[in-house]
Amino acid sequence: MNEADLKKLLKDLTWQExxxxxxxxxxxxxxxxEALAVGPKQKLGITQETVDLAGSVLNVAxxxxxxxxQEKWLQKSRHKIPLLFMAxxxxxxxxxxxxxLGLGATWNPDLxxxxxxxxxxxxxxxxxxxxFAPMVDLVRDARxxxxxxxxxxxxxxxxxxARAMVTGLQHVELGKITGIAACVKHFAAxxxxxxxxxxxTVDMSERRLREDYLPGYKAAVxxxxxxxxxxxxxxxxxxxxxxxxxxxxILRDEWGFDGxxxxxxxxxxxxxxxxxxxxxxxxxxxxxxxxxxxxxxxxCYAKQLEPLVREGxxxxxxxxxxxxxxxKLKNKLGLFEDPYRGAxxxxxxxxxxxxxxxxxxxxxxxxxxVLLENKNxxxxxxxxxxxxxxxxxxxxxxxxxxxxxxHGNTSDVITIKEAISQHVSSEQFHYTxxxxxxxxxxxxxxxxxxxxxxxxxxxxxxxxxLAEALRQGEKADVIIYAMGEHTMQSGEAGSRADxxxxxxQKEFIQEMLALGKTNILITISGRPLxxxxxxxQMDAILQAWFPGTEGGRVLADILFGKIxxxxxxxxxxxxxxxxxxxxxxxxxxxRPLNSKTHSGRxxxxxxxxxxxxxxxxxxxxxxxxxxxxxxxxxDVEMTEKLQVSVQVKNNSSRSVLETVQLYVQDIVGSVxxxxxxxxxxxxxNLEAQESATVHFTxxxxxxxxxxxxxxxxxxxxxxxxxxxRNSRDTLQASFTLK
Ligand code: NOJ
Numbered sequence: 001m002n003e004a005d006l007k008k009l010l011k012d013l014t015w016q017e018x019x020x021x022x023x024x025x026x027x028x029x030x031x032x033x034e035a036l037a038v039g040p041k042q043k044l045g046i047t048q049e050t051v052d053l054a055g056s057v058l059n060v061a062x063x064x065x066x067x068x069x070q071e072k073w074l075q076k077s078r079h080k081i082p083l084l085f086m087a088x089x090x091x092x093x094x095x096x097x098x099x100x101l102g103l104g105a106t107w108n109p110d111l112x113x114x115x116x117x118x119x120x121x122x123x124x125x126x127x128x129x130x131x132f133a134p135m136v137d138l139v140r141d142a143r144x145x146x147x148x149x150x151x152x153x154x155x156x157x158x159x160x161x162a163r164a165m166v167t168g169l170q171h172v173e174l175g176k177i178t179g180i181a182a183c184v185k186h187f188a189a190x191x192x193x194x195x196x197x198x199x200x201t202v203d204m205s206e207r208r209l210r211e212d213y214l215p216g217y218k219a220a221v222x223x224x225x226x227x228x229x230x231x232x233x234x235x236x237x238x239x240x241x242x243x244x245x246x247x248x249x250i251l252r253d254e255w256g257f258d259g260x261x262x263x264x265x266x267x268x269x270x271x272x273x274x275x276x277x278x279x280x281x282x283x284x285x286x287x288x289x290x291x292x293x294x295x296x297x298x299x300c301y302a303k304q305l306e307p308l309v310r311e312g313x314x315x316x317x318x319x320x321x322x323x324x325x326x327x328k329l330k331n332k333l334g335l336f337e338d339p340y341r342g343a344x345x346x347x348x349x350x351x352x353x354x355x356x357x358x359x360x361x362x363x364x365x366x367x368x369x370v371l372l373e374n375k376n377x378x379x380x381x382x383x384x385x386x387x388x389x390x391x392x393x394x395x396x397x398x399x400x401x402x403x404x405x406x407h408g409n410t411s412d413v414i415t416i417k418e419a420i421s422q423h424v425s426s427e428q429f430h431y432t433x434x435x436x437x438x439x440x441x442x443x444x445x446x447x448x449x450x451x452x453x454x455x456x457x458x459x460x461x462x463x464x465x466l467a468e469a470l471r472q473g474e475k476a477d478v479i480i481y482a483m484g485e486h487t488m489q490s491g492e493a494g495s496r497a498d499x500x501x502x503x504x505q506k507e508f509i510q511e512m513l514a515l516g517k518t519n520i521l522i523t524i525s526g527r528p529l530x531x532x533x534x535x536x537q538m539d540a541i542l543q544a545w546f547p548g549t550e551g552g553r554v555l556a557d558i559l560f561g562k563i564x565x566x567x568x569x570x571x572x573x574x575x576x577x578x579x580x581x582x583x584x585x586x587x588x589x590x591r592p593l594n595s596k597t598h599s600g601r602x603x604x605x606x607x608x609x610x611x612x613x614x615x616x617x618x619x620x621x622x623x624x625x626x627x628x629x630x631x632x633x634x635d636v637e638m639t640e641k642l643q644v645s646v647q648v649k650n651n652s653s654r655s656v657l658e659t660v661q662l663y664v665q666d667i668v669g670s671v672x673x674x675x676x677x678x679x680x681x682x683x684x685n686l687e688a689q690e691s692a693t694v695h696f697t698x699x700x701x702x703x704x705x706x707x708x709x710x711x712x713x714x715x716x717x718x719x720x721x722x723x724x725r726n727s728r729d730t731l732q733a734s735f736t737l738k
Contacts, residue, residue, distance in 0.1 A: 001331050001336045001337070006327055006328065006331055009079060009081075009327065010320065010323060010324055010327060012079065013079065013323070015306060016049065016050075016053055016306075017053055017078070017079070017081075018319055018320070018323045019050075019053070019301060019302060019305050019306065019319070020050065020052075020053025020054055020055050021053075021055035021081070021322075021323045021326045021327065022055065022293060022294050022295060022301050022305070022319070022322055022323065022326065023050065023053075023054045023055060023056075023294070023295055023301055023302055024054065024055070024056040024057070024058050024086065024262065024294050024295065024296045024297060025040075025051060025054045025056075025057065025058065025297065026040070026057070026058040026059060026060075026297060027057065027058065027059060027060040028040050029041070029051050029054070030051075030057055030060065030069045030072075030073075044297075044298060044299035044302070045299045045303060046299045046302045046303065050299075050302045052073075052076050054083075055081070055083065055084060055294070055326055056083060056084035056085070056086055056130075056294065056326075057069065057083050057084070057085050057086065058086060058087070058265075058296065058297060059086075059087045059088060059406070060085060060087070060127075061085070061087050061089075061093075061123065061126045061127060061128050061407055062126050062127065062348075063125065063126050063127050063343040063344050063345045063347065063348050064345055065127070066085050066126070066127025066128070066340075066343055067127060067340050067343055067344075069083065070082060070083055070085075070127075070339050070340060074339060080336075080339075081327070081330065081336075082330060082335040082336065082339035083339075084129050084130060084326075084329070084330060084333070084335070085127055085128050085129050085130070086128070086129065086130040086131070086132065086183070086262075087123070087128045087130075087131060087132070087407070088131070088132045088133070088404060088406060089119055089123050089128065089131040089132075089133060089407060090131075090132070090133045090134075090135060090149055090404045090405075091103065091115075091119075091133075091149075091402075091404065091405065091548070092115070092118075092119050092122075092361070092401075092405060092408060092548060092549070093119050093122035093123045093126065093128075093352070093407045093408075094122050094126075094352040094353045094407060094408060094409065094412070095118060095119075095122060095352070095353050095354075095357040095358060095360070095361050095408075095548075095549055096361065096401040096402075096405040096408035096412075096413075096548040096549045097115045097119070097360075097361050097364050097365070097548045097549075098364060098365050098368040098545050098546065098547045098548045098551065099148045099149070099402045099404070099526060099545050099546045099548075100134075100135065100148065100149050100150055100151050100161075101147055101148055101149075101150060101151065101152060101526070101527070101545055101570065101571060102365070102368035102369070102544075102545035102546070102547060102548075102567070103115070103151055103161065103364065103368060104150070104151030104152040104157065104158075104161060104570030104571070105152075105367075105368045105369075105370050105543075105545070105567040105568055105569060105570050105620070106364060106367040106368050106567065106683075107157070107367075107568050107570070107659045107681055107683050108367055108683050109160045109161050109163065109164035110164065111363065111364060111367065112161060112164050112165060112168065112364070113164040113165070113167055113168040113171075114168065114360060115168065115360060115361075115364050116133075116134075116164070116165045116167075116168025116169045117168040117169070117171050117178075118357050118360055119131075119168070119169070120168065120169045120170070120171065120178060120179050120180045121178040121351055122351055122352050122353075122357070123180055123407075124178055124179070124180050124341075124342040124343070125342060125343060125344070125347040125348045125350075125351045125352065126343060126348055126352070126407070127340070127342075127343035128180055129180055129181060129333050129335070129341075130180060130181040130182075130183055130226070130227060130329075131169060131180055131181075131182065131183065132183045132185055132229060133165065133169065133182060133183065133184075133185070134161070134162055134165035134166060134169075134182065134184055134185075134220060135149040135150060135184075135185050135186065136150070136151070136158050136159075136161070136162040136165075136184060136185075136216035136217055136219075136220055137149070137150050137185075137186055137189070137190045137191035137216070137231070138150065138152075138153060138154075138155060138158055138189075138191050138192070138212060138213050138216060139152065139153060139191035139192075139571065140153045140191070140192070140571075140580075140581040140582065140583040141191075141192075141193075141195070141196035141580045141581040141582075142196070142499055142527045142528040142529075142571065142573075142574060142580060143195065143196025143197070143495055143496055143497060143499060143527075143577070143580055144191065144193055144196040144197075144198065144495055144527075145198060145489070145490045145491050145492065145493065145494025145495050145496065145526065145527065146190075146191070146198070146490075146491065146492060146494070147191075147490070147526065147527040147528070147571060148402060148403065148404065148490045148491050148494070148526030148527060148546070149404060149491070150191060151570055152569075152570030152571040152617075153570065153571045153572065153583045153584070153617060154570065154583075154584075154585070154617065154678050155211070155212050155213075155215050155216065155677075155678075156215075156677070156678045156679060156681075157570055157678060157681070158215070158216040158219075159215045159216050159218070159219035160219070161216075162184065162216045162217070162219040162220040162223065163219045163220070163222070163223045165182070165220070166182045166184065166220045166223035166224060166225045167223050167224070169181070169182040170182055170223075170224055170225075170226070176334075176342075178342065181225075181226035181227060181329065181332075181333060182220065182224075182225040182226060182227070183225065183226070183227035183228065183229050183260075183262065184217055184220035184221065184225040184227070184228050184229070185228070185229035185231070185264070186229055186230065186231030186232065186240075186264055187217050187228050187229065187230055187231055187240065187246065187247075187251065188209070188213060188214060188217060188231060188235065188240060188246050188250075189202045189204065189209055189213040189214075189231070189233065189235055190202070190231035190232065190233050190240075191213070192204060192213065192233075193233055196495055196580060196581075197495050198492070198493045198494070198495045199232045199233065199493075200233065201233065201234050202233040202234060202235050203234075203235070203236065203237075204235075206236075206710070207671070207706045207710065209235070210706055210712075211705060211706050214250070217251075218255060221251070221255050221257050222255075225259065226259045226260065226329055226332070227259050227260045227261070227262055227329070228251060228257060228259065228260075228261050228262075229261075229262050229263070229264055230247065230261065230262070230263050230264055230267055230292060231264060231267075232264055232267055232270065234274065238276065239267070239270065239271055239274045239276055240267075241263045241264070241267040241268055241270070241271060241286075241287050241290065241292055242271050242276060242277070242283070242286030242287050242289075242290050242292075243290055244289060244290045244291075246290075247261060247290040247291050247292060248289075248290055248291050251291075252291055258325065259325060259329065260293045260294060260325045260326055260329055261291060261292050261293050261294070262292070262293065262294040262296055263287060263292050263294065263295055263296050264296060265296050265297050266296070266297050266298050267296070268283050268284065268287045268292070268295045268296075268298050268300045268301070269283055269298040269299075269300055270283075271283035271286055271287065280298075280299070280300045280303060280304050281304045281307065281308060283300055283304075284300045284301055284304035284305060284308060285304075285308055285313055285314055287300070287301075288305070288308070288314055288318050288319075288322075289314075289318075291318075291321075291322075293322035293325050293326060294322075294326065305319060353412060353549070358549060358550055361548050361549050361550040362550040362553060362554055364548070365547045365548055365550050365551050365554040366554050366557070366558075366563045366566075367566050367567060367657065368545060368547065368567050369542055369543065369544050369545070369547060369554060369555065369558060369565055369567045370542070370543040370565065370567035370568065370569055370619075370620040371540070371541075371542055371543075371558075371565040371567070371620060371621040371622065371623075372531070372535070372541040372542070372543050372573070372615055372619075372620070372621070373535055373538055373539070373540050373541040373621075374539075374540045374621050374623075375539045375540065376539070377623075378518060378520060378539040378540040379520065379540045379542075379558070379559060379561070379623065380558070380559060380560055380561025380623060381478060381559050381560055381561070383423060383424060383560060386428070386477040386478050387428055387429075387430075387475060387476045387477045387478070388420070388424060388428060388429045388430070388476060388477070388478045388479075388480060389429075389430050389431070389432070389469075389472050389473055389475075389476035389478070389479045389480070390416065390417055390420060390429070390430070390431040390479075390480045390482060391431070391432060391433065391434035391435070391469050391472075391473075391479060391480070391481055391482070391508075391512065392433065392434060392435070392480075392481045392482035392483045392505070392508075392522075393433060393435065393436060393437040393482070393483065393484075393505070394416065394482035394483065394484055394522070394524045395415070395416055395417050395431050395433060395480075395482040396415045396416070396417040396418075396431055396433070397415060397416075397482075398410040398411060398413040398414075398415055399413075399487055400413050400415075400416075400524065400544075400546055400547055400548065400549075400551040400552060401413060401546055401548055401549065401551075402487060402490070402491070402526060402545075402546030402548075403487050403488065403490060403491030403492075403494070403526065403546075404491055404492075405546075405548075408548075408549065412549050413548075413549055413551070413552060414550075414552040414553050415552050416482050416522065416552045416555050416556065417431045417552075418552060419552040419553045419555065419556035419557075420480075420556045420559065422556065423556055423559075423560045424560075430472050430475075430476070432465070432468050432469050432472055433465060433469075434465055434466060434468070434469030434508055434512070435462070435465060435466065435469070435504055435505055435507075435508035436456065436457055436462065436465075436504055437486050437502065437504075437505075438486055438502050438504060439456070439502065439503055439504040440456075441456065441486075443488070443489075444486075444488050466508065466511060469508070469511075469512060470511065470512070470515065473512055473515045473517060474515060476517055477517060477518060478517060478518045478519075478520065479512055479515070479517050479518070479519050479520070480520045480521075480522065480559070481505075481509060481512070481519065481520065481521045481522065481538075482522045482524065483501055483505045483509070483521060483522070483523060483524070484501070484505075484522075484523050484524030484525045484529075484544075485501075485502070485524070485525045485526060485527075485529070486502070487526075487546070489502075489526070490525065490526025490527050491526060494526065496527075497577070498577065499527060499528070499529050499530050499574075499577060500529060500530045500531075500533075501523070501529060501531075501534070506533070509521075509534070509537070513537055518539050519537065519538045519539050519540075520538065520539060520540045520541075520542070520559070521534055521538045521540070521541045521542070522541075522542045522544050522555060523541065523542070523543050523544060524544050524545070524546060524547075525543075525545065525546075526545070526546060527571075528569070528571050528572065528573040528574065528615075529573070530573075530574055530575070530576060530577060530614070531573065531614060532575055532576065532614055535614060542555065542558060542559075542565070543567070543569075543573075561623065561654075564622050564623045564624060564654055564655065564656050564657070565620070565621065565622055565623065566620070566622055566656065566657035566658070566659070566683075567620050568618050568619060568620040568659045568661075568725075568726065569615055569616070569617055569618060569619050569620060569726075570617070570618075571617065572584060572613040572615065572616055572617045573613055573614045573615035573619075574613050574614060575609055575610055575612065575613055575614040576606075576608075576609040578606065578608075578609055579606070579609060579611070579613065582613050583617065584613075584616055584617035584618070584675075584676070584727040584728075585617075585674040585675060585676060585677050585678070585727075586674060586675060587672045587673070587674060587675070588672065588675055589604040591603045591604050592604060593605055593611060612728075616726055616727050616728040617678075617726070617727040618659070618661050618678075618724075618725070618726035618727040618728075619726040619727075619728070620659075620726070622656050622657075622658070623652070623654060623656070624650050624651070624652030624654055624655075624656035624686075625650075625651045625652055626648060626649065626650050626651070626652075626656060626658045626686065626725065627648070627649045627651055628646055628647065628648055628660070628723065628724060628725065628731060629646070629647045629649070629731070630645075630646065630647040631644070631645075631646045631721070631723050631731040631732070631733050632644070632645050632646070632733070633721065633733050633735055635735065636734075636735055636736065637735060637736050637737075637738055638698070638700065638719075638735050638736070638737050638738065639700070639738050640699065640700050641697055641698060641699045641700065642697070642698045642699075642735060643695060643696075643697060643698075644662060644680075644695070644696040644697075644698055644721060644723065644733075645693050645694065645695050645696075646660065646693070646694050646723045646731065647691060647692075647693055648660060648684065648686065648691065648692050648693075648694055649686075649689075649690075649691040650686035650687070650688065650689060650690050650691070651689070652688060652689070653688045653689070654688055655685060655686065655687045655688055655690075656685070656686050657683055657684070657685055657686075658683070658684055658686060658725065659681055659682070659683045659725065660681065660682050660683075660684065660694045660723065660724075660725070661678060661680075661681045661723065661724055661725065661726065661727065661730075662678070662679050662680040662681065662696050662698070662721065662722070662723050663676035663677060663678055663679065663721070663722040663723075663724075663727060663730065664676065664677055664679045664698070664702070664703065664719055664720070664721055664722075665677070665719060665720040665722070666703065666705070666715070666717065666719055667717065667718045667719060667720060668717055668718070669705070669707070669715055669717070670707050670708035670709075670715060671706075671707065671708050673705065676720075676722055676727065676730075678727070679698065679702045680696045680698065680702075682694055682696070696723075698721070700714055700737070703719070703737060714737060715737075716736075716737050716738055717736065717737060718734060718735075718736050718737075719734060719735055719736070719737060720732055720733070720734050721733045721734065721735065
């Protein structure tokens with residue numbers, strides 16, 4: 001539709017029709033059985049008329065279903081304004097990729113762009129127009145369950161992934177049949193919830209906000225993300241959904257974002273619970289004044305917009321602006337010309353979970369899994385002469401796709417057991433679970449219901465399971481433990497205060513260790529766990545995240561050396577929970593551990609834990625030994641740019657993917673600068689024994705930061721450059737910025 005017609009449409013809308021465009025309801029409201037919607041309607045206090053005018057639908061997918069709903073709604077719509085279908089498709093639609101923390105560990109934004117492209121194509125075939133992704137919340141506290149959805153703790157890396165994900169999703173003009181609109185979330189700083197506790201307060205300096213937390217969202221907006229979702233947290237005492245500083249000043253005015261802002265689920269009404277609005281009316285006014293356009297899943301906008309305007313508290317232009325943005329989005333998606341665009345059962349048949357898509361999921365998982373330990377070259381396993389026992393609750397478990405893969409299907413997943421059995425003979429390989437996932441399921445709460453405890457094995461069965469594992473373990477040379485968190489222990493509302501393996505699994509490991517065999521741990525988790533004990537006990541550890549549809553196959557191929565592991569952590573693995581939050585790019589204190597002026601007790605440290613994490617940011621092993629040497633700068637001074645080079649040598653007989661990481665430290669600034677900050681990285685392939693020179697161009701712009709006066713600029717002075725395979729083990733050089 002051309003702009004003039006769209007403007008005319010806006011003008012022709014009645015008051016109620018306009019408000020309808022700003023309301024998003026979930027699938028139950030759109031059920032064909034009227035009765036089903038009664039409960040939800042009553043809960044929100046809205047009328048059937050409001051439901052009939054709603055502009056968008058939350059989390060309904062599938063070509064047949066979305067087409068049916070659209071068709072029914074268009075019959076009722078006076079102006080034939082199509083519904084927008086929005087859904088949570090965070091790391092794959094039917095073909096499920098590793099969780100985003102695993103995607104972060106690939107350090108390969110180009111590959112992830114392809115993954116999001118595939119995701120968009122699958123979702124579009126199933127009738128989805130907008131996905132609530134990418135999630136780019138920077139996170140430094142592994143207690144927060146939503147680490148799962150983030151690419152990690154680093155600003156530069158997160159921004160690179162944010163760009164890749166948005167361009168992957170929106171890779172063609174949205175009105176064509178494969179791209180879908182991105183909705184970057186959760187703006188802003190949601191990942192900094194105090195204590196890692198879900199929905200908790202966020203409070204930080206504006207400098208930290210702008211420098212560390214905002215660039216990921218900004219990168220997504222610059223890459224063209226059509227929508228932005230507000231976050232649940234407060235910032236500086238004001239919940240984001242009603243926060244004019246964040247939404248209006250930064251997002252709209254400074255960044256020029258003119259797309260749709262949607263509140264997170266019920267976040268408008270939660271302004272009341274936060275204690276910043278007395279009632280729904282005040283909450284609505286705050287959200288509207290902050291330029292939040294769509295109200296997800298509350299009755300606030302539906303009931304309060306009209307009285308607010310009537311009473312002269314809200315300018316009706318604000319409503320027109322919001323509706324205009326929604327209509328523009330629908331138009332951009334080509335829905336006025338074809339409200340079913342791209343959605344058909346035939347296309348679903350053709351496009352979902354194709355061989356090609358599975359191959360891509362395999363490649364991504366292959367680059368996401370991180371080898372944390374490999375003592376005495378335990379891995380890869382020799383195929384012929386070892387007897388292998390696989391144990392653990394994830395050994396024969398198809399649930400390798402994690403909590404947020406709501407459109408994925410666990411039955412598509414090949415288990416670790418099946419995948420290993422394709423490598424070795426049945427005489428050589430045995431599987432027995434040995435232990436349960438958890439000893440207490442009550443935390444599952446509403447998800448599991450009262451029958452949760454029934455999921456526990458009776459005592460006698462538990463003893464039998466252990467006895468069987470010990471009996472099989474006696475006969476084995478190698479024991480592989482497929483352990484980890486229950487799916488419900490991470491993701492939204494999955495905060496944990498103890499982030500070790502569940503007790504029942506740790507106890508089982510202790511029993512098995514007494515057998516004195518070679519021990520290999522595979523960890524399935526939505527966050528960095530504290531693996532300090534396991535690091536001592538195990539001969540090898542593979543951090544597998546929730547690796548997705550192809551995860552089982554990839555793990556087996558890593559175990560037997562078909563894949564040389566190349567994942568690198570995008571989040572530090574703490575040594576102890578007490579260290580949290582922990583991240584590699586902190587400030588130097590006045591009394592650092594290696595202080596020349598203080599010693600003994602009076603330095604910045606814990607009495608009972610090291611300062612350093614167990615595994616630092618950027619860390620990961622491979623089956624090759626890659627050596628870095630000859631770090632060189634083309635000048636000792638920089639005016640506009642500097643060339644940095646380093647020699648990289650693969651001293652092994654297998655090809656390897658290595659990630660070369662470049663960090664910078666501004667030694668003296670008008671405000672204290674981080675010990676080091678990632679500025680550049682390159683993932684390169686080296687054949688057996690191959691050497692290469694890796695080049696980076698460091699520019700003046702790379703050194704910008706928020707100085708004492710909050711100017712985003714640079715200050716002349718001395719800098720260190722560190723280049724290495726992780727953030728800890730690096731070569732060093734220095735230069736002076738003129
Ligand atoms: C709440 C979550 O915080 C958000 O990430 C999600 O997109 C919405 N619910 C919609 O399901």
